[in-house]
Structure formats: structure tokens, C-alpha cells
Amino acid sequence: MDCETMDCELTILMPCLNEAETLATCIRKAQGYLERSGVVGEVLIADNGSTDGSQQIATDLGARVVQIEAKGYGNALLGGIRAAHGEFVIMGDADDSYDFSSLDEFVAKLRDGADLVMGNRFKGGVEPGAMPPLHKYLGNPVLSAIGVLFFKAPTRDFHCGLRGFRRSSILGIGLHTSGMEFASEVVVKSCLAGLRIEEVPTTLKKDGRSRPPHLRSWRDGWRHLRFLLIYSPRWLFLYPGLALTVLGLVTTLGLLIGPIKLGSVGLDVGTMTYAAGLTAVGYQAVLFSVMVKLFGAREDLLPMSKHYRQLVEKFTVERGLILGLLIFVVGFLVAVWQVVLWGGDGFGTMDAAQTVRTAIPAVLGLLLGFQTIMFSMFAGVLSIPTTDGLTAAKAVNAPEPARSAQ
Incomplete structure (x- = not known):
């Protein structure tokens, strides 16, 4: 459905940096969800300078592509959010670790008035090998516990990459970070602004890439922790x-x-x-x-x-x-x-x-x-x-x- 010629309810947003191996699978799943559910929406790829032909793959499949010149995970997502046509935005990585064909609970919560809907991988299930033990048993639990303690965040998976939100609400809380700590900033500032936050179970499976992920455990973990401390x-x-x-x-x-x-x-x-x-x-x-x-x-x-x-x-x-x-x-x-x-x-x-x-x-x-x-x-x-x-x-x-x- 063309979101530029009718009211667009949902943008499915994927940040992209050289995701040619998995991007097509993610786009097809997202498009399949829109067709099956009847939700008027679009698939938006926020490309952050891919050199492997990801942009052409997305265009050929009918997804909309916006080029984000400023480097960084946060820059890519914020640029995509600003370019989105949908009233709601559901964002997730383009590495096929999240299931874009199963977004009903996210949309239902958003329609019910939630400003931010967080996925919870620990409730929905983590496939063996999908999350490194360091992240599963130390990084995510500790950072999530700190987020709950400092900001009373109503989520037990503070850094789940699959999340939905009301576009106007998120643009109104003043997001600034350019890197991986953007994920923390969204939740922290939503809590401080008094936005309504809900949580739904979601699944995480091992991503389909043959290369290592962009995430660097200790460096990015420290950046998330530093952000939580600075904002408290x-x-x-x-x-x-x-x-x-x-x-x-x-x-x-x-x-x-x-x-x-x-x-x-x-x-x-x-x-x-x-x-x-x-x-x-x-x-x-x-x-x-x-x-x-x-x-x-x-x-x-x-x-x-x-x-x-x-x-x-x-x-x-x-x-x-x-x-x-x-x-x-x-x-x-x-x-x-x-x-x-x-x-x-x-x-x-x-x-x-x-x-x-x-x-x-x-x-x-x-x-x-x-x-x-x-x-x-x-x-x-x-x-x-x-x-x-x-x-x-x-x-x-x-x-x-x-x-x-x-």
C-alpha cells in the first residue's frame, strides 16, 4: 500500500549497514505481515552507508530507502524515524534475528494508547546461540536492573532491539545520541517524560549473517551504563x-x-x-x-x-x-x-x-x-x-x- 497517498498507520523501520545477506528476508517478512494483517504501512530502510548493494536489494523489493549520512546506530534510527510516514513505528535490526512477520501484539498495544512498546526476549524465548552468554546472563540483566532501579522502567529487557512507538511521542522527548546508547536513551527519556510504556514477549533467533555483528560487548555495554549513570x-x-x-x-x-x-x-x-x-x-x-x-x-x-x-x-x-x-x-x-x-x-x-x-x-x-x-x-x-x-x-x-x- 502506498503510504504517501493514504493515511499510513505503521512504518516498519530497519537500520541497515551492509546487511545484504539478510535484508531481503526481513523485508519480505515485514511486507508479509502488512499484507496478512491489513495494516496500512510501509517498510523503511535507513541505510547508513552500505557498500554491499543493500540499497538496491531494498528498492527492488519495494521498500523505501532513505540515506543517512551521519554514521552511527542512533543517527540511522533517528533519521529513519524522522522520515517515517507512519503514525506508529516498529524498529528492528535487519539481521533476521527478530521476526517481522509477528507484530500483532505491538500494534495492538500501540492502538490501545501505549507510547512505547518494548519486546521482551526473555519472556518470548531466546534461541540457543542467539545471544552470547555474557549478554544473556550479565550484560542485559544487569543493565535492565539498573534501568528499573534508576528510572522505574516497566520493562525487564531494557535493550531489546524490537520495539514499537508512537512517532510523535518519541520525536517529542528530544533524542540526541548517535551510537548504540540510542536504545537506552529511548527508554530513559520515555520514562522521564512520563510516557506510557508497555511490554510484550518476542523471540530472538540467531542472526543470519556470516560476519560478526556490529555490536562490541564491553565497549557498547560501558556506553549504555555510562548513559544510565549520566541521566541519573x-x-x-x-x-x-x-x-x-x-x-x-x-x-x-x-x-x-x-x-x-x-x-x-x-x-x-x-x-x-x-x-x-x-x-x-x-x-x-x-x-x-x-x-x-x-x-x-x-x-x-x-x-x-x-x-x-x-x-x-x-x-x-x-x-x-x-x-x-x-x-x-x-x-x-x-x-x-x-x-x-x-x-x-x-x-x-x-x-x-x-x-x-x-x-x-x-x-x-x-x-x-x-x-x-x-x-x-x-x-x-x-x-x-x-x-x-x-x-x-x-x-x-x-x-x-x-x-x-x-
Whole structure:
């Protein structure tokens, strides 16, 4: 059916880079599904620079081909999504590992109102040899579990390559990545935007290519993990930072009174020094998590949750500067008090342990105060209006998404 002359409901999209061995099989299966189901649709090949004649194979079979000049899996898919005529898009690799002749459940979920429908290979079945053991038992389960934990994603197969979505919804969430992490970006940003996500079983069989796949396990696995961490500053910075800050501060204050004995273990100024270091590192991580959220909101990369919105609305550069200055002054006064005590002793030799015990909170106060002042100034930079009128405050006051899992 010609999608250019009538309403097109479905685009079956396949990214392609030298898939001559399997492309024809995939196209025939997709066309067979459209004919059998009666769905008005098209088969679209997003070619990323094939040199094996894949483009001609697709054209001869009646598929539409769009050339995507920018290299990369994400670029190919995003270019294909933009070129699609269908209201819905179902994407899958052109290596004959996914069954394009069985898409009924995807279409049914999309018609029922889902914005994103993920396939689940572990529910539908993985053919022996179709997925390397490293991916099956480590990579996919771990990355999927992280996605569920960080973003409350309602899918247990975070990286299934067969997925369907409402084209307008996916184009509206601001996809940017050009490589393999595009698969993670679609799910993460759909979660953050509050899109309706469903899951259906699908099968995975061993692909029909004689050459190795484009995927590189460790490199691409790290890229996916890095993306998940970057888009969750709460888990990357805030929670570890709070844990370090509390642990370090409690230990430092406890040892400020004097040495502590825990059974046969004695804690003194050496432990206090390291605890103060933990406090400074943790506090910096907490501040950094807020800076990432502010910057993400300004650049329209991360949504603002209700909690962060309220926090930033109450925060001003002046309040931050005052708080930082107060912390700095406390540390400074402790340092002055120590110098006065030293002067009262004739500036002679003092007890080393007691000197360090007093110096540590002084230095910690100076350091935390300075960090707070610098953070406040950075927040002030983000609030400066730009030529497009966007400020951190404006981003914060934007409508809140239906569900923010951040």
C-alpha cells in the first residue's frame, strides 16, 4: 500500500549497514505481515552507508530507502524515524534475528494508547546461540536492573532491539545520541517524560549473517551504563555523596571530643583526618548533583521533579553565599581560636594530637564554606538569561512531566 497517498498507520523501520545477506528476508517478512494483517504501512530502510548493494536489494523489493549520512546506530534510527510516514513505528535490526512477520501484539498495544512498546526476549524465548552468554546472563540483566532501579522502567529487557512507538511521542522527548546508547536513551527519556510504556514477549533467533555483528560487548555495554549513570545524577552523585557526607561528618564530630575505642580498634586523629576528607568529597558530590540537575533543566536534558523545583525556587545566589560565608567564618574562627591558644602558650611546641584535632574542623569549615560559595556562584551563572531567553529558573518552572523517575 502506498503510504504517501493514504493515511499510513505503521512504518516498519530497519537500520541497515551492509546487511545484504539478510535484508531481503526481513523485508519480505515485514511486507508479509502488512499484507496478512491489513495494516496500512510501509517498510523503511535507513541505510547508513552500505557498500554491499543493500540499497538496491531494498528498492527492488519495494521498500523505501532513505540515506543517512551521519554514521552511527542512533543517527540511522533517528533519521529513519524522522522520515517515517507512519503514525506508529516498529524498529528492528535487519539481521533476521527478530521476526517481522509477528507484530500483532505491538500494534495492538500501540492502538490501545501505549507510547512505547518494548519486546521482551526473555519472556518470548531466546534461541540457543542467539545471544552470547555474557549478554544473556550479565550484560542485559544487569543493565535492565539498573534501568528499573534508576528510572522505574516497566520493562525487564531494557535493550531489546524490537520495539514499537508512537512517532510523535518519541520525536517529542528530544533524542540526541548517535551510537548504540540510542536504545537506552529511548527508554530513559520515555520514562522521564512520563510516557506510557508497555511490554510484550518476542523471540530472538540467531542472526543470519556470516560476519560478526556490529555490536562490541564491553565497549557498547560501558556506553549504555555510562548513559544510565549520566541521566541519573541522583544515583551517580547525590546518594553516594550523602552517604559519604554523613559518615564522614559523624565520625569527625565524634572524634572531636577525643579518641574512640571500638573493641580492640582505636580511632584517633588519623581516622579523623580521613573522615574529614570523606565529608569534603561527599559534600562536593551532593553539590554536583544539584548543579547537574540545574544544567540539565537549562539545556532541556533532564526534567525537574517536584522536590528539585521547590528547592531551586527557595534557593537564591544570595542565600547560598550567606550560608557558605557562615560555614567559612565558623572554620576561620576555630582557626583563630587555635592561634590564640598557641599564643597563650608562648608559640611553643603544642601537643600534636590535640593540635590536629582542632585544626581538622577548622580546615573542614573553610573548605565546605568555600565549596558552598563557589556552588552558589555557579548557580547564579545558570540563572543568567541567554539570547533565547532560557534560564535555569524558566526551566524549573516548566510544566512537570507526568512521572519523573529521576
